[in-house]
Amino acid sequence: MLRVMRAFGVARLASAVLALFLCFALQAAAEEKFDTQPLTIVTKDGKSHAFTVELAVTPRQREQGLMNRAEMAEDRGMLFAFGETRQVFMWMKNTYIPLDMLFIAKDGKVRAIKENAEPLSEAIIDSGGPIDYVLELNGGAAKRLGLRPGNRIENELIQSLRKTK
Template structure:
């Protein structure tokens, strides 16, 4: 075999290999998502008006859990949510890529105070949603829960993960 044929054959093998790798990677998203598991805990939001709203939240504590979040879910119970722990105060940005349900996002400081709320995040949107300052936690709830329960900036979120459980 001459050199040009060997180069062509090597290129063809490399292209086939890359096609197979990329095909497997492209179809492993939802399957890989199913491999990420979450623990749960109770969480309470106390409003300035004195109301106490109880939820059971999944905890996104590790990098893989935070990356997965609520992606690919088709529904979530009204009293459920997900609490993301970022381990230290920082500006946080979120998006709704591969997230099928609309969400309200509550940005929370180390003491459990809500510092910013983004209501009605649009499913599948890649628009960046900012915490608008350093936060330690983000709580995702079903869209509409913030309005329905009259949750506001300044209200308190209490849980064992935050370290201020009642």
């Protein structure tokens, strides 16, 4: 009987380990991959701030965004491209780092900024009007760099989509 119990315990342990492995494998497979591009923010006084941004251009990439990340380098960000001009609603569900969100029009001009969006919040963050892009940076970047509505975003994706519309 003891042998049967031990064998059953080993089988249960092996099943649990296999289930855990499959869970992690499925989660890893569900993680979207993002291309990157350089992006520059030019302030009204002519100062330039360079970033490398991940591009969220597909519905799945935009849905995942920066969720489940514990940190992001100071010179990094994520650029969401919606493929149309419209009012946008964002949230911070499953996002562990505070973010500044820059709402950007088709012409590359910043229209509005939401500073220090609260991590893990499901509160809706409204663009406040029609826009084409959202740039997410680490919380506090807008204040630290003196970013304001009217600043210009220079980026290959924005330039290429502006020409095709």
